[in-house]
Amino acid sequence: MNNWVAAPLLIPLFTAVILIFLHNKLMLQRWISLFSTLLNTAVAIGLLLRVHEDGIQTLNMSGWKPPYGIVLVADMFAVLLVLTASVVSACCLAYSFRGIDEQRERHYFYSLVHFMLAGVNGSFLTGDLFNLFVCFELMLMSSYALIVLGGTKRQFRETLHYILINVLSSTLFVASIAYLYGATGTLNMAHLSLRIAELGQSGPITAVAALLLVVFSVKAGLFLFFWLPGSYGAPPAAVSALFGALLTKVGMYALIRTFTLIFYHEAVVTHTLIGIMAVATIVLGGFGAVSQTNVNRILGYNVIASIGLISLALAVSNEHALTGAVFYLVHDMIAKALLFLLAGVLVAETGTERINRMGGVLLHSPLLAWMFLIASLSVVGLPPLSGFPGKLLIIQGSLESGSYIIAAAGVLLTLLLLYSLIKIFILGFWGDARKERNPEWKQPRKLLASSAPLMLIIVLLGLFAEPVLPYIQQASGALSDPSVYIQAVFKE
Amino acid sequence: MPKGNDIFLQNVSKVVVFIILAFALYLFFTGHGSPGGGFIAGLMTAGALLLLALSFDIETVRKVVPVDYKLLTAAGLLIALCTGTGALFFGEPFLKHAFGYFDLPLLGKTELHTALIFDLGVYLAVIGVTMTILLTIGEDN
Helix, strand or coil: CCHHHHHHHHHHHHHHHHHHHCCCCHHHHHHHHHHHHHHHHHHHHHHHHHHHHHCCEEEEHHHCCCCCCCEEEECHHHHHHHHHHHHHHHHHHHHHHHHCCHHHHHCCHHHHHHHHHHHHHHHHHECEHHHHHHHHHHHHHHHHHHHHCCCCHHHHHHHHHHHHHHHHHHHHHHHHHHHHHHHHCCCEHHHHHHHHHHHCCCHHHHHHHHHHHHHHHHHHCCCCCCCHHHHHHCCCHHHHHHHHHHHHHHHHHHHHHHHHHCCCCCHHHHHHHHHHHHHHHHHHHHHHHHHCCEHHHHHHHHHHHHHHHHHHHHHHCCHHHHHHHHHHHHHHHHHHHHHHHHHHHHHHHHCCCEHHHCCCHHHHCHHHHHHHHHHHHHHHCCCCCCHHHHHHHHHHHHHHCCCHHHHHHHHHHHHHHHHHHHHHHHHHHCCCCCCCCCCCCCCCHHHHHHHHHHHHHHHHHHHCHHHHHHHHHHHHHHHHCHHHHHHHHHCC | CCCCCCHHHHHHHHHHHHHHHHHHHHHHHHCCCCCCCHHHHHHHHHHHHHHHHHHCCHHHHHHHCCCCHHHHHHHHHHHHHHHHHHHHHHCCCCCCCCEEEEEECCCEEEEEECHHHHHHHHHHHHHHHHHHHHHHHHHCC
């Protein structure tokens, strides 16, 4: 029993509730929010070191033993993602001090962000399938409010799509949980894994697995992503960054967790399906990114394509590929948040989202330009930056398994993303300004300063990949051997 | 909605509201061991307030119950969270509850449990959320 496991869930919840009382005191709200996310980061680092030394930490909530009560499980994979989410959210919050207007701040913006973080951290840490659904809903409810907050016409239109698609997939989620409970009589993930290993993964259970695959794919933007580029572009940059960095990754986390821990017996059916969806996602997402001229939509398609890459690793599911997937997931959360934040500055600077109406930014804001270039290159996976080790491991893993199509898709993705991001750079930053500039525009130093830590992490994570690798390998080791997770849950 | 002029509805609801509120109170206290609890009691209470709003109007409800429902929600959440977290200070797992038997005047030997405080939080949060939703929709026209 370790009560600290609940802390990443409790800190945002308390903050969110306290901020409701303070919704008119802007400065106080800002500082409490930032302090809370920094505190969460510190707690996550503490948990990370503890898990690294003593193995997986669990907490039986209310003191009920595992198959009966709800258990929180902090394994290395979950803790790494909690840590990354805390760092990313701290930077996005610091960005929103300047990047979000007062009207939104007064209307519970910070509260909603913290409720969403509680949902995100809860989804990472829970060891119970129904509790996962509850945390998903907490996260989604707050994201509904965040995406519509401000109430512009475009936000209303996109929110409608977003809510409809998510309500539909949540319904399917509950239905598949009910089927699974009917078939196995448990919802504890470790217990589910044991039961299904005993019973054998029969046809009906594989069908439920496929249903869950559809549900998580909608949330993650794997193949079923038609709603994503529009919805993520509608709210202000700080919110887009949070969505792009966290929400789809929670879906991806759920996919990796369920298909490595529970449904790993019929890999020929489920993992082949994941592989086909991943390749399709890369092709469609990559060409989508290339074909767009709107900055936010290009980034939206970039989010989708990266999800495709991580799913490739899940389809292969050998040790190298999973290590690569964990590394790339951590990198992608940081890099996507950074790209969305910088795109927010870019749009504010040029007054348009269309790259063919921008131009000349390199002359006026060289700092923004170079930060954007480095972020783009790291997404593409250029060697000294953090995108490279993950991508290399994923492609290496797929070559080891003889999945040449998957490896080829990974390389194709790199080229397409490179083209789409460099297109932003060439059209947006080079040349002369195509549009009258706002004469009152000042250098957004504070906005850039708040995204600088993310930038720094990208560079450091790439340069010092070697010292980080043991943590990543501990995470992927537990993923490729479900018995580690199961024993940790049932040890008490 | 026409400004309250339905005498029958208004007079009946004046009485019925108190019956509903009393039943909500009963549900709230019976909830630990048998069907009931903070959630359903909160819905009942919100139902009573809604009946008032239907038979009179929203302004009357605001005057009779001058509460900011958003803050009520927050207060409820805070109470529930604090009850769950309280267990941490006794070295128990999160959300663990305690109970004991006490001799109270009038009631005699009574079981008191911390789950009731948690339920109070749920009760307030449910009233707050339901009324916020209803009043927001009601204000639109």
